[in-house]
Amino acid sequence: MSESTEPPYARIAAELSRRIAERELTAGDKVPSTRQVAREFGVALATAAKALDVLRSEGLVITRPRSGTVVAPRRPGGAAGGPAAELTRERVLAEAVAIADAEGLEAVSMRAVAARCGVAPMSLYRHVEGKDDLVMAMSDAVYGTLVLDLDEAAPWRERITAIARALWRVHREHPWLGRVHPLTRPLPLPSLLEVGDRLLGALEDVGLAPKLQFDAHVLLYSHIVGLAANFEREDEAISDTGLSAEEWTDLQYVPAMNGSGVMARYPHFAKLFGHFGALPEGYDMDLEELFELGLGLLLDGLAALAERGRARGC
Amino acid sequence: MSESTEPPYARIAAELSRRIAERELTAGDKVPSTRQVAREFGVALATAAKALDVLRSEGLVITRPRSGTVVAPRRPGGAAGGPAAELTRERVLAEAVAIADAEGLEAVSMRAVAARCGVAPMSLYRHVEGKDDLVMAMSDAVYGTLVLDLDEAAPWRERITAIARALWRVHREHPWLGRVHPLTRPLPLPSLLEVGDRLLGALEDVGLAPKLQFDAHVLLYSHIVGLAANFEREDEAISDTGLSAEEWTDLQYVPAMNGSGVMARYPHFAKLFGHFGALPEGYDMDLEELFELGLGLLLDGLAALAERGRARGC
DNA sequence: GACAAGCGAGTACAACGTATCCGGGAGGAA
DNA sequence: TTCCTCCCGGATACGTTGTACTCGCTTGTC
16 A cells, blocks of 8 residues: 555564554564465565564564564563463463462462463473472472572581571472472472582581481471471461461460360460460460571581580590 | 060060170171061061160160161270271271371372272261361371370470370371471361370470470471471382382482582582492481481470570579 | 151262373475 | 474363262151
């Protein structure tokens, strides 16, 4: 229709970028393929390809090998936006982690993940071997977010504490991790192995026998993961009952304990609850505090052990 | 056949009690119902009912409302009787636990349990609210098998160790327990509460602040349960791969670690493996040993804590 | 006899993980 | 330009899970 002096490929590129600008095509949508463009505009394939090249160089579209060309996201922070971004292993993992964080690990079904990716359930299997693989990869991805800015010269206790806290933090942010963890078979998760390695490095300086070094690193893991497992329980129970831990303790647990001779059957519980009842807010199970306490006890114990070993050794 | 002066109901009662005495009917068996008796002896329903009344008043049989009349236990210890026993909550739980022990918790499906009971799946729901209830009840039943012969006069450390070991033993025998455990919400499992109460009792003597007493009891639980969670992983992995933990470590893990620059990426792992390689049998993760080590560390720490508290307090 | 009540069984459904097959677009070869 | 070969994503389907509903059947009691 319009006759202009600009070359055909530029005209086509302009037309396509108009469609994008006017939102006929929005971020994530597939842009016509080379062949479609050629047919639609009645030009040669080479011309069509050149037009798409222009768009690509302008950053308006992104060509993903073997998958077609799609409209690029309008701005970097598209948020949960691009519902139709290309399916990649990373995206699958990210969506799965998002579901797990929000609704717990048992809400992570292949179908749910697929739905969040805007994709058929079976499409996931192109990027993930199966559910087990998915969960493992999720764990690895999450452990991979762990950042350790560690002063390698600091005393061992400080370094171990830092590593333990970092691990603890990851578990706090992803409560479902507690349910996944292995241990006896140190999962070949690269990210986790790396943290473990740093931990072993710090333990080297304690002055324990090699076997004890390894034992200690397992115990520290166990402490973290064991306590962190409560996060999941916690969340699960909150969403089940709609009560926070404290509310639950106050409203359900304490009355139940007070009722019908329970106190009589569990005298020491009763005694302690007597104490807590006298406190302003009762006892609230502060996992944070428990973690620090347990960590302190373990490290104290290790230090003493090393000390004893040294005394006997010399 | 026999003509006697005694009334029909007495004759019937005598015949039935003979059957019981001669073990044609033994404890727990169903005694003929009113209707069956009426048909068998050719008497009226009322007569049959009266005969059964006699047996009931003699304590030979027990009538359970809406469930039939059964022979009373000869003596208190009737023990786990026949495979075709009547469906009771206890039997359901026992079979479920048997499955879990043998094949892991994930093998415990309602259908599997029902099959083992020789019963339709839905029949279980008469005795169990649902799967969750089943699992909770299984845990409770298993914790209930825990025996504590505890010298209440022994020093606290000894008592705590004994309780911890008892709990550990239960988890060792029922590896699936590790996957169930709550904690923040102390499950209202009576059996578990009882153990917890004993533990708190022992902790009272340590000399800690009340809150610390409770914290300590949670930490001890966490240590036990956290480590014990590996039992399940262990079993699961063994049945998956057909390798024991040691074999797995030797055959899979170590070679994997040796391969392709892994050692370079995890230098401290590498270093330790160098040590273990030199040992006769390498490193084998002995959970038993880890448990004792961790328990010792925690108790040492608590003792020190109490000591410090006392020093500051006075 | 009639009665209500509880038990066990049967049927059915939704949701799950996943094996299998298929259409179609993209890129390379002819 | 025309095919050929990939491989992605989709559709369909199977077997298994937990469980809601709904039946008879049998019980002890009027």
